[in-house]
Amino acid sequence: MLTDKRVHKLSAAGLLISLGIIYGDIGTSPLYVFKAIIGNRLITSELVLGSLSCIFWTLTLQTTVKYILITLQADNKGEGGIFSLYSLVRRKGKWLVIPAMIGGAALLADGIITPTITVSSAIEGLEIKYQGLPTIPVVLIIITGIFFIQQYGTSIVGKTFGPVMWLWFTMLAILGLTFIIRAPEVFKAINPYYAYHLLTTSPEALIILGGVFLCTTGAEALYSDLGHCGRSNIRISWIYVKTCLLLNYFGQGIWLMTQEGTRLNDKNPFYHLMPDWFLYYGIGVATLAAIIASQALISGSFTLIAEAVRLNLWPKVRINYPTIQKGQLYVPSMNLILWLGCITVIFLFRRSTYMEAAYGLSITIAMLMTTILVSIYLRLKKVPGYLVVLFLLTYGLIELTFFIGNLAKIFHGGWFALTVGCVLFFIMWSWSKGRKIKNKYVRFVDLENYYSIIRELSSDISVPKYASQLVYLTSAKFSSELESTIIYSILQKQPKRADVYWLVHVDVLDQPYGRHYKVIPLISGKLIRIDFKLGFRIEQRISHLFRLVVQELVKSKEVDIISQYQSLRKHHIIGDFRFVVLQKVLSRSNTLSIMERFIVACYNTLKHFSLSEEKGFGLDLSFVTVEKVPLIVSKTEEVNLIRL
Template structure:
């Protein structure tokens, strides 16, 4: 935890780490934003000055004010991101699960399009030298390599990201200044008057196209908030000043170069203004630095996707999947299934769209949805923090209007590629929503009983030598939130389904907390030395290694003399041999679905398919499989007493 607190302090190292982790996406946007704004249009002063004005005010209103100033306040014990934000506000209203899931899916969909567009834009700079170079193969090779190395952890190369991105932003700022000095009048483009003039003078279709293109300059703002826990609020805010200055200077420099070609219609894929403002001798170095920056941007997004999925699993919004921890570094994790799915998706995008200018059409739509969902959740956070209602209303109106406009701008691109990320997002939403809804349906039919009614019989069973001993220590995982309750199926398993005699019965419950890194437990001796309940309170970013955690708790209880786990078999007891432990996991299986509505039957059918590819409960909780018994029990959807049948003679 001390390391975590150190990250929250403002330090030179913290600022450098922020440059390497956070700004990959937003920092590589100058590679393609002006290309997208100009498109195939004739270059004019209105277009360039208006485009620059729109970029400046988008970065100011959207990135600086909404994210850096306002949203970074919504930290959950130092952690950021849409699921951290959801955990902060979810108790205010049940429907907040919808924007959280939509936003999470949109961010994951963004992870499939960002690596292809950034790496393609960087590599396409080589077309200045070799116009016929097939860049697709180079891009695919880089993406394949990037996803291949994920399994080994990236903490070692990650340390070099900060200095590399510092070089990248400094390079962009210097290149921009060289052109701004040539024509300082370009600075007038910072006036909002030019943005207004461009949008008013263009027809509605062109105006929305331009708005959709301008939005690409702020797509990384959501990632900036997601990485709050890695860098700390103050480090992000200070580093953003430098990043924003570098970005604006580079955009202004590109604007000067474009105005030098006023009245021309140019193919910006070959004459990308980002590379055109570089001296000829520097071009190969510039392309190399751009490629490294694009790879770093992609790496940041892949790591963010892993974190997002891990949080979704803990919050029961995603099927249980294998999560590895390749290094000791905090937050470093690797999700094999997501890694290969993302990798295949990215390569598919490159093969489908071929060029970065075609990918621009698919880019932006899903991230606009994520930003809209964050706006809704942040408004709830501001309400929780007791901000005046008029402040919250102004925040909501301003940002729903801005992001709503961007959404329409991006919807214009739907048929040209926007359909792709929206389709991916929709598939992800179906998975998350099904997993969440199915759990609620199943919980509806889980019957709980008062455990106190069974104290005496459990005690008698434990002492009954006529019943063969099942295990010395018998552990059940329970979903009952209250100490006074237990699932009827657990009682049935102990007393009726092959009566299970044990020296001590344990009930283990895991409660996922709204704080990210909580690790606490409570012990309740329901029947001293016979029936003990342990409640683990684990944060939504804590790995649920119940096997290890349970063992640690038992060791602590033994040291304090609160429990005796020595074997009761005479031959073993005299040698103080510890008794055996056995976990019983009860898997609830839907018996019949005729009592469910059509929608619920559909959800449960999809859930059944998802269960086949997800980890089993015992693997998900990190249990030692050699000590686990899985008992399948049917979930009764109808009360037998409500069924009428007549006997005939």
């Protein structure tokens, strides 16, 4: 397997890998873009040339300039995506979590529609040969198969992605060229006048823009997959990809102009570029490209959720690592959600023509959120203020125009994407807000005040020993303080005598990768704190990491973990370890506002369905005790009670 540096470095292998991973979404857009733009409108040369001009300048301004040249600069230690971008800028303002959550929710909503529209568009090409062919069962089987194989990992399939997508893009270019050589004057559509003329004279200009926007829907994926291939490989491979896409779009434009004065009537211009003998081969390659596009988006959704979990923007969920390949992960709950969403889209809209009406709205929102966060990033990097304002106004205006154009889709299917996005945003918002409400009322105490009693308790043989090594997870950022609930658990709920008390704190870094730790001996040989600093893409296997640190401390003779029981100590038997996980229960005497009660109720509901804290931190369950402790959020009201 290629190392990260070799993949990220400009190379033939890196370019091929980037073709397979990065461009699945934007690369399959020729399957449905012109079909969405033309719809049932009368085909005219003004409509075709204006649409081609819009496509050319959208790919140039939106994809090339904004994403390839500007946004790819905002890499977080080589990683991209809206949550990586948020990690870079979040210290500039707490409000930045809102555009990050909106963008993340919109991208996940897009992950439900993209596989269905792409696969449906590919399979519907068979209708040219077999009119009335029921394509829905075929689409259902392919979609279900894609989601089924996720649990086994896709590293084997992934090795074929690059060559297949190279074949796909080359096919796009050749098909387009076979028509362009007949009418090379079509390139006059590069002149922005044709786009301007169409948008200023057509009464349906905004609706047409909604279709045009579909040519750049995969631009966000370019940035999200930055960590897989590296900036140089993406930028160079984009030259080839964009050339192939434009050749195909211009080829479709020439075919459409041969149909001037007629209507499409559900015909797909893409398949009419193919000679009759090539149709089956073309549909086969298109189907493979559609599967790859779906796979890339599903994998991207898994990565997005994993990042959200570690940034505390999503409930803890099970994350599996089916292969040893770096970055390869599988989120069962999200896989199920995406599959159910795709099945719903198939039965709800049935054909790609109707799916197009639901597609694009959520991505315009995601792009707007990225524009906001990139503006903050550029300011952070000391880019002159007037250039930042120019970037924000230019792309804010472009994306708002696309958003308004896509608003017409709300009543034709866009409501579905919007509803899914709103539900996903609400989950993120209520989880994040609920955690903050509960954490706001967590009380911390000065740990130094308890040093002597902890030392005495550890030596008090009149108290039954609870564990040789007792471990607590703490959220206290400073070693000088500790949650009152942990002190309550050790001293009051059930006095817990141990030979050594351990405090473990996990800090999620703003960078994607990194495993560091720091040991702070608070009471020599009795109370030790370990601070782990982990990247937001690192699996939090705390039991394993804790064991490694303890082994290092034993080697350096900083701690003694041999059992203190005389019968065991003489045989050098290691003492038992016990993790205590505290579940903080809100007191019924709290005085939360109505809104706070609602948020906490939503948070508790999500927590009920989420992964438990001990599983989320990767603790060995055979060494874990879960203990409920009260979280007092307000002082009890004084009551005048009279003794009779």
